[in-house]
Amino acid sequence: MDESMIPSRRDEIECWLTDMDGVLVHEERAIPGAAELIRHWRENEIPYLVLTNNSIFTARDLSARLAASGIEVPEDRIWTSALATAAFLKQQKPGGSAFVIGEAGILTALHDAGYVMTESNPDFVVVGETRNYSFEAITKAVRLIMGGARFISTNPDATGPSADGPLPATGAINALITKVTGKVPYIVGKPNPMMFRSALNQIGAHSHNTGMIGDRMDTDVVAGMEAGLHTVLVMTGISDRREIERFPFRPDEILSSVADLL
16 A cells, blocks of 8 residues: 555554454464564554454354464453343343353353343343254244344344355344344444444543454444544455445555554
8 A cells, every 4th residue: 555545543543453354364374464463462562352243152262263373362352243242231231131042152251241041031032143043943033022022133244154155144044033023133243333332442442543454344344434443444355446446435544464554
C-alpha cells in the first residue's frame, strides 16, 4: 500500500482486535507475519484480542490450535462468539437457563456464566456452531421457541469452510428454525458491533484508539466501522478487490496481509 495513503489514525492506535481465520491462520497454517505480529504486541505490551465467530471450541482449544500453527496466543487473549453470547445472556438474565444446540465452546461459556442447561421451560434457546445437528434437537428448539423461549444465536454465518468445500453452518440452522417459528434470532457475534464492544471491555480498550483487522467486508469491516474502530482489511482470506467493490462502505486500510502491519 502507498505509504501516503495510510491514515494518520494508525499512529493513534493503542489496542488491536484481530480476526483469526483468514487473518492469522488459513486451514491450520500460520499466515506469514502473523506469529511475528502477535509477538510484537506481546513484547510491547500492546493490548489485543483474537476474535472468532467460531463457537465450537473453547478459548483453551483455540489457543492450542494456534500454538500448533506456531502462533502463541494465551487463552485470555481469545474472544469467541460463544464467550460474547454468554456475557450478553449473563447481563440480560443472571442465573438464567438455556436449551443449547452447540458444542463445548458455547456449553462451557454458558456454564461459566452461571447458566443452567435444561430442556424444560428454558429462558433462552441458544443455537451455536456444531457438526452434530439432529432433527430431534432442532424440533425441540422449535417447540421451545414457540412456547415462549427467546431465540439467541452465536453467529449468522450460513456456511463454514472445510477441506472438501463449504459446510452448512449456524446461519443455515437459524434460517430453518426461523422458517418454522417465524422468530428471528438475536445474533451476538459479528457483524453485531456488540461482539466488539464486549471485546473492548475485556481488555479495557476504547473504540477511538483501537484497530480491527479482518478478512471479510460483511462481518469484520462493517461491524468494526459501526463500533467506531479503525478498520484494516487483509487480502489473505475471503475478500478480494471485486468483493470490496460490492459494498457501499470502505475499510480505513486495505493491506496484503498482517505482515504489512509490522
